[in-house]
Amino acid sequence: MADVINVSYDTQIPNxxxxxxxxxxxxxxxxxxxxxxxxxxxxxxxxxxxxxxYLRTAVSVDPKGWAKFDYLKMPDYRWGILLAPRLEGRTIxxxxxxxQPAWQEVPGEYRNLLKRLIVIQGDTEPGSVxxxxxxxxxxxxxxxxxNLFQVNVEEGRHLWAMVYLLQKYFGKDGRxxxxxxxxxxxxxxxAPRMLGAFNQETPDWLSFFMFTYFTDRDGxxxxxxxxxxxxxxxxRTCRFMLTEEAHHMFVGETGVGRIIQATVDxxxxxxxxxxSDINKxxxxxxxxLPTIQKKLSLHYTLSLDLFxxxxxxxxxxxxxxxxxxxxxxxxIEDDHLLKDSTYxxxxxxxxxTVEREVSALKAINMRLRDDYVKDAEGGIGRWNKIIxxxxxxxxxxxxxxxxxxxxxxxxxxxxxxxxxLLSSEAYSAGLSDWLPTTSDGDFIESLMQPCYEPGQYAxxxxxxxVGIDNKPGDFEYVKLHMA
Amino acid sequence: xxxxxxxxxxxxxxxxYTCEMxxxxxxxxxxxxxxxxxxxxxxxxxxxxPVCPTGSIDEWRVVDEPYSMDEQLSWSELPxxxxxxxxxxxxxxxxxISDDDPIVxxxxxxxxxxxxxxxxxxxxxxxxxxxxxxxxxxxxTVQGIYRLTSENSDSEVYHIxxxxxxxxxxxxxxxxxxxxxxxxxxxxxxxxxxxxSVSSPxxxxxxxxxxxxxxxxxxxxxxxxxxxxxxxxxDTVKIAGPFGSTFLLPSDPEARLLMICxxxxxxxxxxxxxxxxRTAGVQNGRMVMFFGARTPDSLPYFGPLKKVPSKxxxxxxxxxxxxxxxKEYVQDRMLVxxxxxxxxxxxxxxxxxICGLKAMEDGVDKAFRNIAESVGLxxxxxxxxxxxxxxxxxxxx
Numbered sequence: 001m002a003d004v005i006n007v008s009y010d011t012q013i014p015n016x017x018x019x020x021x022x023x024x025x026x027x028x029x030x031x032x033x034x035x036x037x038x039x040x041x042x043x044x045x046x047x048x049x050x051x052x053x054y055l056r057t058a059v060s061v062d063p064k065g066w067a068k069f070d071y072l073k074m075p076d077y078r079w080g081i082l083l084a085p086r087l088e089g090r091t092i093x094x095x096x097x098x099x100q101p102a103w104q105e106v107p108g109e110y111r112n113l114l115k116r117l118i119v120i121q122g123d124t125e126p127g128s129v130x131x132x133x134x135x136x137x138x139x140x141x142x143x144x145x146x147n148l149f150q151v152n153v154e155e156g157r158h159l160w161a162m163v164y165l166l167q168k169y170f171g172k173d174g175r176x177x178x179x180x181x182x183x184x185x186x187x188x189x190x191a192p193r194m195l196g197a198f199n200q201e202t203p204d205w206l207s208f209f210m211f212t213y214f215t216d217r218d219g220x221x222x223x224x225x226x227x228x229x230x231x232x233x234x235x236r237t238c239r240f241m242l243t244e245e246a247h248h249m250f251v252g253e254t255g256v257g258r259i260i261q262a263t264v265d266x267x268x269x270x271x272x273x274x275x276s277d278i279n280k281x282x283x284x285x286x287x288x289l290p291t292i293q294k295k296l297s298l299h300y301t302l303s304l305d306l307f308x309x310x311x312x313x314x315x316x317x318x319x320x321x322x323x324x325x326x327x328x329x330x331x332i333e334d335d336h337l338l339k340d341s342t343y344x345x346x347x348x349x350x351x352x353t354v355e356r357e358v359s360a361l362k363a364i365n366m367r368l369r370d371d372y373v374k375d376a377e378g379g380i381g382r383w384n385k386i387i388x389x390x391x392x393x394x395x396x397x398x399x400x401x402x403x404x405x406x407x408x409x410x411x412x413x414x415x416x417x418x419x420x421l422l423s424s425e426a427y428s429a430g431l432s433d434w435l436p437t438t439s440d441g442d443f444i445e446s447l448m449q450p451c452y453e454p455g456q457y458a459x460x461x462x463x464x465x466v467g468i469d470n471k472p473g474d475f476e477y478v479k480l481h482m483a
Numbered sequence: 484x485x486x487x488x489x490x491x492x493x494x495x496x497x498x499x500y501t502c503e504m505x506x507x508x509x510x511x512x513x514x515x516x517x518x519x520x521x522x523x524x525x526x527x528x529x530x531x532x533p534v535c536p537t538g539s540i541d542e543w544r545v546v547d548e549p550y551s552m553d554e555q556l557s558w559s560e561l562p563x564x565x566x567x568x569x570x571x572x573x574x575x576x577x578x579x580i581s582d583d584d585p586i587v588x589x590x591x592x593x594x595x596x597x598x599x600x601x602x603x604x605x606x607x608x609x610x611x612x613x614x615x616x617x618x619x620x621x622x623x624t625v626q627g628i629y630r631l632t633s634e635n636s637d638s639e640v641y642h643i644x645x646x647x648x649x650x651x652x653x654x655x656x657x658x659x660x661x662x663x664x665x666x667x668x669x670x671x672x673x674x675x676x677x678x679x680s681v682s683s684p685x686x687x688x689x690x691x692x693x694x695x696x697x698x699x700x701x702x703x704x705x706x707x708x709x710x711x712x713x714x715x716x717x718d719t720v721k722i723a724g725p726f727g728s729t730f731l732l733p734s735d736p737e738a739r740l741l742m743i744c745x746x747x748x749x750x751x752x753x754x755x756x757x758x759x760x761r762t763a764g765v766q767n768g769r770m771v772m773f774f775g776a777r778t779p780d781s782l783p784y785f786g787p788l789k790k791v792p793s794k795x796x797x798x799x800x801x802x803x804x805x806x807x808x809x810k811e812y813v814q815d816r817m818l819v820x821x822x823x824x825x826x827x828x829x830x831x832x833x834x835x836x837i838c839g840l841k842a843m844e845d846g847v848d849k850a851f852r853n854i855a856e857s858v859g860l861x862x863x864x865x866x867x868x869x870x871x872x873x874x875x876x877x878x879x880x
Contacts, residue, residue: 069605250497250536264560466495468538
């Protein structure tokens with residue numbers, strides 16, 4: 001009991017998997033650890049690494065004490081290996097092995113499939129930290145800086161979680177894959193990160209918030225479906241990661257919401273009601289709503305690509321093998337086998353968008369993407385409430401799923417945000433209205449000036465409504481090391 | 484009857500459903516719009532509070548009739564409330580409920596010895612306070628009452644176990660509850676509640692039963708203590724509370740505890756020890772206790788305490804009226820064990836707890852000063868730092 005719930009700090013690596021009695025894995029992880037620390041230390045600017053950040057650390061996976069808040073320097077954060085407690089009698093929830101006891105060891109026949117899923121998930125975690133490495137230098141407040149770093153250290157911990165699985169369950173090639181996770185690097189020519197969205201730059205804070213809202217939400221959906229895995233160690237790992245992932249969703253949703261709030265507040269103060277009068281709004285040193293829409297469209301569509309092909313044999317195999325379930329598999333009321341059922345997918349035929357009924361098994365990616373879209377829509381509604389409340393006539397929208405796609409049925413098709421197929425010329429001409437342009441980027445960048453006074457916020461972002469850990473408004477979330 | 488209801492702020496919630504996944508008894512549900520808590524199911528176990536990334540989950544209202552699920556699901560913002568009942572957000576001066584509250588005055592007086600603003604340990608669980616006001620108390624039944632001190636001792640201390648019959652009374656270690664003695668005072672008014680620190684851990688005197696225990700000394704003229712010490716099995720008691728939001732146990736398993744107490748001041752220390760034992764296991768105590776009484780006969784929990792392994796809890800039991808022996812107070816023994824105490828003073832993981840009679844404060848403070856100076860520390864500064872870092876806690880009466 002005690003060793004499952006409470007984290008062992010006895011060894012160098014905090015864990016609740018009894019690492020100290022697993023010499024082989026402990027040795028492999030201790031060997032990997034210096035490379036990881038080196039990666040971390042080279043990544044983020046030095047004075048920020050030396051600063052004291054008010055961070056949450058997992059000390060136990062028990063809901064009542066799973067996180068402790070305290071000041072620490074990021075390199076001293078205890079990246080640990082924490083798995084949700086094992087559920088007695090858990091069975092494989094889906095596919096041809098449904099109802100059999102969940103695997104505690106890797107099933108030989110699915111070894112490669114499983115390893116690949118873990119490697120892909122693992123690759124995204126350090127990728128996002130790399131993308132965000134310089135944002136601390138332009139943080140709009142200490143509060144936001146703290147949130148950025150919380151996201152970063154937890155992505156780092158999620159990398160640890162995947163590395164543990166690779167080293168514990170996949171022997172020599174698992175160890176090699178673990179090393180490769182540190183070898184690849186976001187945006188690198190020789191060894192880029194595996195997924196496109198993780199090689200894009202995160203140049204400014206609006207991008208960061210959009211990224212955490214849209215792209216981390218893909219991560220959440222992937223974790224949700226891996227949490228349904230019949231391979232129990234993966235399931236338990238992902239279940240605990242989800243608790244931390246919720247914070248990332250929070251940073252994204254409230255970050256964008258606060259930017260919108262600052263914009264509509266500034267517009268109200270200046271007596272502006274026309275959101276399309278971009279220059280007048282920009283003169284107030286806030287980000288105009290049409291540009292926020294463009295950023296939204298960009299990050300949303302990039303994230304849709306992360307779900308892969310609408311119709312996928314790989315996804316069908318993973319589901320059928322019971323190593324990856326659907327979002328909330330255990331709450332879906334069907335046979336969990338999907339042998340005979342069908343599912344509607346969006347496709348592109350004869351130059352138009354159509355719905356096709358296909359084998360539900362092959363449409364697993366599409367289904368997860370649909371669940372994602374639904375989940376993502378919620379926040380858009382709440383952002384629109386902020387705009388409405390201010391009495392400004394503007395509505396943020398998710399663009400059509402066929403817009404700006406690089407993967408799947410709609411890849412590289414000239415389809416506009418409403419889902420209309422256009423001529424290439426008309427499409428090219430419209431792009432600057434739909435996606436951020438260089439000059440939009442330049443304007444946003446011009447606003448990115450650090451604001452490091454406790455309780456102060458850059459003009460383009462409103463203060464949060466509630467402090468982290470219920471701290472008061474002027475709480476010093478980061479004690480900066482300015483030397 | 485007015486009751487407290489747990490709500491979620493729909494304007495702040497991001498619908499991540501982490502609370503819903505975490506709730507051990509499925510009291511949380513959602514529709515397309517909102518995530519809501521079912522008042523008929525929620526038992527205030529608080530498991531959902533720390534996992535919420537937004538803080539939206541920490542909302543409470545006192546209501547005559549709980550808001551229904553349908554009502555809550557349709558909200559776009561929370562309804563106003565008359566009284567804010569949950570603890571002060573940053574836990575500074577967390578004992579304050581309203582300025583003229585007599586219970587606040589009592590607690591403020593008890594915490595005076597801390598020498599400044601009391602703060603809860605950074606990693607402490609967030610306590611519920613003031614759930615049951617004195618004018619709407621909870622009824623508890625006596626489940627057990629045992630004399631802790633020997634029959635020969637002139638000190639009569641009882642261990643009293645109270646049961647709330649399955650109703651929520653979420654009290655955590657270090658908090659107090661208010662006992663309302665029956666009868667009227669000389670002005671014909673009901674007595675104010677008397678505060679007793681619970682001596683049981685949060686999950687109950689018996690784990691999972693959510694009953695509480697008190698450590699009560701019979702005072703010659705004490706209205707409430709005589710009432711309590713005369714209780715029998717099955718008798719009922721009116722209870723208000725819980726109260727207190729600073730003298731709390733850090734959840735951080737790395738925290739070291741230096742506990743100094745006399746007599747019934749041992750109650751919270753017992754709760755701390757049991758809580759740690761249940762969560763951390765026997766290996767990881769990191770606790771030291773200086774416990775003073777007149778004689779072993781009059782030291783509450785003498786027998787059970789002796790059985791706690793010293794690896795888990797290092798105990799120094801000190802007697803001031805042991806026949807044939809020199810009078811010894813807790814501060815005397817602290818000076819004898821100065822190396823241990825000095826080591827703890829210099830460790831940023833150490834939390835100090837002092838609980839007992841007001842009279843002990845002075846001697847203990849002097850002992851600390853002496854020990855601190857012997858290792859080149861200025862005690863006043865050291866104490867200030869510990870207090871600022873919420874690692875120095877005093878509750879004396």
